[in-house]
Amino acid sequence: MYLFGTTTYYMDTLKKFFLTFIYIIPLFVHGQDSTKTHYTLEECIALALKNNADAQKSASSTSLAKVDLNQAKARLLPTIDGYLSHGINTGLVTDPITNTNISQNISSGSQQLSASLTLFNGLNRLRTIRQQAYAYEAYQNDEQRVKDNLTMDVILAYLQVITARDILEQTKQQRDVTQKQVERLTTLNNDGAADPGEFYDMQGQYSGDQLAVLTAANTLKSNIVILTQLLNIPYADELSFEAIDQIPSASTDMMDSETLYQHAATSLGILKAAELSKKSAIYGLKATRSLYFPTLSLGAGLDSRYSNSTTGRGTYWDQVQDNLGKGASLTLSIPILGGLQRRMDVARAKIYLHNAEIDLENAKNNLQQQSAQVLFNLQTAKEKYQEQQKQVEAYKESFRIAEVQFEAGAINSVEYLQQKNKYDQANIGLTVTQYEWQLRQRIANYYNGDR
Incomplete structure (x- = not known):
């Protein structure tokens, strides 16, 4: 008894440990994934493609199209x-073997096996296969x-986060510069x-700088929330993102819009999906029209019966073999009048094809226009950044001179703050135009097929 009780105790303990291990390990692994707080742009894109609801639904639509094919x-x-039945009858019944009426309790059954093969139906099934094959490819490209689109949205959201973070750092630095002047004037005022x-002007400027820091911090958090929505991950204050320091080369040759359009038509899924949808609609119309043709089918079957109404007929298996019947048939079905259903189906298929042609033409025009717009935006972003650089250099020197003059008492606080605000705004503008150029270049690269 003692040994049995001890064994039971250890078995229960081992069982509890095993169950705890099963439940705790997945939570631990999940916790390891959830502890990641620092991301690069490439990691964000990969995470969005994996987690985003729209991407997952698009993949499901592709899987359904594969099932249809x-x-x-x-x-x-x-x-x-196959068909198999067995029953027990009492009273006046019909013997399934002799087909005569008898009055007794009998046990009887029947077995059937039938097969059918369509030999010809106006090529409907072959054309339907082509229709579904093109539809499947269209869904694949629509998924792409x-x-x-999700990738470009993530790039935009990521760069907005980086821009907001850099602007926050700049506003803090601008506030710190003002704070030093406030501290210097406080000492002189005492x-x-x-x-x-001048003392109160500088204090007002410092409060304005503090407000700018709060606004920039709120903008950064809001942009991070937008990015986490695309990534489908929880927001956390600890999230951080890798900086993008690379600036596109100003000497990069600008390609023409027609070349970019041709590359985009090859690399992006939008035009391919529209072209394949049109091909699917063409074969959908052909498959529907083929329903006007007759259908020729080949059929074959086996059937047998069993009854215990008369002795001497052998066992169940003996009766199945003795009563076995075989047959084959050719069936020709000719559609004559079906409530004009086939005519309505053809009319509907024509409309589907017409819509697919409109979608394809619209996709070509949109892609051509977007390709041209991408290059316009890229060229403008590059020129804005270059001009902003010149402005920053000019205001940097004017602010340096104003700072020296203000500390020497040669100018008042109004003039000093005017120069400081110009320099601060120029630096913020440089950050914005820097990442705008980065964004436009990445979009152009994506249209060009560079991933």
């Missing part, structure tokens, strides 16, 4: 059906279109050597 192929196979107007 397999189903269309399976319709070429013959159909085989969703991923392309000694009675400062102009009160």
Whole structure:
């Protein structure tokens, strides 16, 4: 008894440990994934393609199109059906073997096996296979279109986060510069050597700089929330993102819009999806028209019966073999009048094809226009950055001179703050134009097929 109780105790303990291990390990692994707080742009793109709901739904639509294609192929196979029944009857019944009425309790049954194969139906099934094959490819390319759009959305959101972070750092630096002047004027004011107007002007500027820091911090958090929505991950204050320091080369040759359009038509999924959808609609119309033709089918079957109403007929298996019947048939079905259903189906298929042609033409025009716009935006972003650089250099020197003059008492606080604000705004503008150029270059590269 003691040994049995001890064994039971250890078995229960081992069981509890095993169950704890099963439940805790997945949580630990999940916790390891959830502890990641620092991301690069490439990691964000990969995470969005994996987690984003739109990307997942698009992949599911592609899988359903694959199922439809397999189903269309399976319709070429013959159909085989089996039937087996067994019953007990009492009173006046019909003997299934002799087909005579008898009055006794009998046990009887029947067995059937039938097969059917469509030999010809106006090529409907073959054309349906082509229709579903093109539809499947169209869904694949539409899935790629969703991923392309998601990738560009992530790049935009990521660069907005980086821009907001850099602007926050600049506003903090600008506030710190003002703070030093406030501290210097506070010391002079305590000694009675400062102009009160300049002292309070500088304090007002410092409060404005503090507000700018708060606004920039809020903008950064809002942009991170937008990015996490695309990545489908929880927001956390600890999230951080790798900086992008590379500036596109100003000497990069600008390609023409027609070349970019041709590359985009090859690399992006939007135009391919529209072209394949049109081909699918063409074969959908052909498959629908083929329903006007007769259908020729080949059929074959086996059937047998069993009854215990009369002795001497042998066992169940003996009766199945003795009563076995075989048959084959050719069936020609000719459509004559079906409530004009086929005519309506053809009319509907024509409309689907017409819509697909409109979608294709619209996709070509949109892609051509977008390709041209991408290059316009890229050229403008590059020129804005170059001009902003010149402005920053000019205001940097003017602010340096104003700072020296203000500390020497040669200019008042109004003039000093005007120069400081110009320099601060120029630096913020440089950050914005820098990442705008980066964004436009990446979009152009994506249209060009560079991933």
